[in-house]
Amino acid sequence: MKNILLTLSIVLGITPIIKAQITCLPCDMLGMSVNVGSSTNSISIYHSGQYMTHPRENNIFSWEFTDQLGNIFHQDTIVNDAFCNFSHNWSLTDTINVTVHLVNDSANLDAWYTNQGLPLNGNSINCLFTDQLYWSTGASTPWGSWTFIHGSPGIVVTNVNESQIVESNLKVYPSPSFNYLNLDGPKEDYCLQIFNIQGKLFHEMKNINGNQKIDVSSLPIGLYILKLNYNKSFKTMRFVKQ
Known part of the structure; x- marks a missing residue:
């Protein structure tokens, strides 16, 4: 019987296809949703990245909720948990602007790229998600619910509007920085911007050239992205402020 099945498999071209086990998904296949039970004074948001990104215990979610003026309503850093739950009085x-940054330095998309027949890039998981919440009510009922407006997919932080600059000596130091950050910049004119991981602009310098000593003493402690706009290209580098 086994010989017959083997013969049929060969004749019919039924051959097993072995693929790598998928342990992570790309940023644009992950997202947020509001949980049932969120109310006028409390909210619970689920993020699919926790269950779709392995090893789960290394998933770090940095959440931030702000109003339209940028005032912070709630911030939290959550490890190994798909839910962000809290009470509010807004x-x-x-x-409400919602931003969450998912990082997992132990996870990568190698298995995903292998299954898609694409070359590996070796990048770890670094995804940024932004959306807006509003209180939605039906026309015939006073009851409502918090609803995401855009349903935006995640984006890869290190690939946002970024084109590698052919300039091997570009670097920033020290990291962590306390008061000053040194930049070995290009000789030609460039523009410089510093963002936090939620995408908020903290510092900007235009039409500068060469090396710079940047005062970062007033920046809150955290991870920052330094972006150079040079010769119609972009370069991003990260540093830590302490």
Whole structure:
């Protein structure tokens, strides 16, 4: 019987296809959703990245909720948990900006790229998600719920509008930085911007050239992205402020 099945498999071209086990998904296949039970004074948001990114115990979610003026309503860093739950007292007429940054330095998309027949890039998981919440009510009922407006997919932080600059000596130091950050910049004119991981602009310098000593003493402690706009290209580098 086994010989017959083997013969049929060969004749019919039924051959097993072995693929790598998928342990992570790309940023644009992950997202957020509001949990049932969120109310006028509490909210619970689920992020699919926790269950789709392995090893799960290394998933780090940095959450931030702000109003339209940039005032922070809630911030939290959550490890190995898909949910962000908290009570609030913001107005039901507000539109709330939601930003979450997912990082897992122990995870990568090698298995995904292998299954898709694509070359490996070796990058770890570094995804940024942004959306807005509003209180949605039905036309015939007073009851409502918090609803995401855009349903935006995640983006890869290190690939956002980035084109590698052919300039081997570009670097920033020290990291961590306390008061000053040194930049070995290009001789030609360039523009410089410093963002936090939520994408908020903290510092900007235009039409500069060469090396710079940047005062970062007023920056809050955390991870920052330094972006150079040079010769119609972009270069991003990260540093830690302590």
